[in-house]
Amino acid sequence: MILRDIAHSRTGDKGDISNISVIAFDPKDYPAIARSVTAEKVKALFKGIVHGEVKRYEIPSLGALNFVMQRALGGGVTRSLALDAHGKCLSSAILELDIDEK
């Protein structure tokens, strides 16, 4: 199972910081997501893209996680050379993460 089967996601940008939400479609899947999708895993997934710290916030009332990633947008949205300067597509990449079904 991959994350996309049980969750959806949206990316936001501020300067060189990107945040990605991961939201369970069904709140009963939130514990599994919280167990599986760690800051370390996200940092490893975005190796070469995200150069700074990845911090995870938990919002159980929404069945959601929020990852805040430093130095993630090529030096900042307004100066990045990247085609997707805002990092808007990052939310689709995170949904490919494998989920531990145990």
Add this chain to the structure above:
Amino acid sequence: MRTIRIGSGAGYSGDRIEPAVELAEKGDIHYLSFECLAERTIAIAQQAKLNDPSKGYDPLLAERMRAVLGPCHAKGIKILTNMGAANPAAAAAMIQGVARELGLTGLKIAAVAGDDVLDELKKGGYSITESGEPVASLAGKLVSANAYLGIAPLVEALRNGADIVVTGRVADPALFLAPLVHEFGWAMDDWDKLGKGTAVGHLLECAGQVTGGYFADPGPKTVEGLARLGFPIAEVGEDGSFVITKVQGSGGAVTESTCKEQLLYEIHDPAAYYTPDVVADFSKITVRQAGPDRVAVTGASGRPRPDDLKVSVGYIDGYIGEGQISYAGPNAVARGRLALSIVAERLKSTNVATSELRFDLIGVDSIHGPALAARHPEPYEVRARIAGRTDSMKEAVRIGNEVETLYTNGPASGGGAFKSARQVVAMLSALMPRGKVVPTIQYVEV
């Protein structure tokens, strides 16, 4: 309980105009707010104002106002917008002109300024938040510095009977929070209510992003009628409880899922969302589907506002040159990679001066790099893209030229070459004590 209905007429400067007209005509709303000022937009507007003192406001201002002023005037809907950008006074004059053109009378327009703090920032003692360097390190390159104003001048303008409030840089949620504070008489230190009103603003400020826009993924996240996407309405009670909805019959959807995605959009610590008016706490919010396209949102709160205001600093950050060319059919990826390597070698051998270069194969690895792309099969077509940062326009132009010349000097069957070169206005931020920022209000009438 008394409720106020606020519509969101735009989520960014270039947003669609028709949904705002639909809101004005059929939304049964009291207020219509337009958030149109991205970080960089105000710096570019400042450059426009330097070239022509009567300019510097949003380029679509006249078109938007021409579309909505009639129905808003007829129904008594008040308008708030940051389309004043670098020149709210000129924007107010433009709106006055549009109102006259439409034959409307009895309108009071308030222009809120005072967000331009470039002179104060240059006086010294300030540092750049991102780097810790003194602002003086950007000397000669500074274009603009605008403090994020809070709701105070907007509320004052509404109290003085303004029908339209046009501002420069204000906190985005302020365009939605101000009418609530004005209507319900919430105290400026009622942090709990201000936190709730900030949640309203945060959910509405990107317009279609909470009604199914930026959400659809055919299959797991199907959205009906996206082409006719309706913009959102918040129905807010005096106690700060609220429902997000949209015009009946419009396209899109308001669901728990669309609201959750927008709640966390551009949020860092959900327990501490900083605005000039309150530090809002969204960490205990719950959403509940209360009917078709109706979602009730509860549990937002707030803590005392910060002492300092955030200042958005615009500066000239060199130039970017870019070129692209496509390859298709068998072996397209190999020809694309050959194209990239040829341009890399030519830029080096002809001494094009760049401080940063980027080589992408669009369709393969341009968005997330080679590691994530390796899990997927090769595409039928690719587009080679080279972008580089330079100190001059002349050098930036040379990058695109070396891509275009691949037509006759590169791999077989390259097509659709494109090149561009532009000056970069980049943004950083600083903090300024709120006492140094003095909002002003000017009124014009029709």
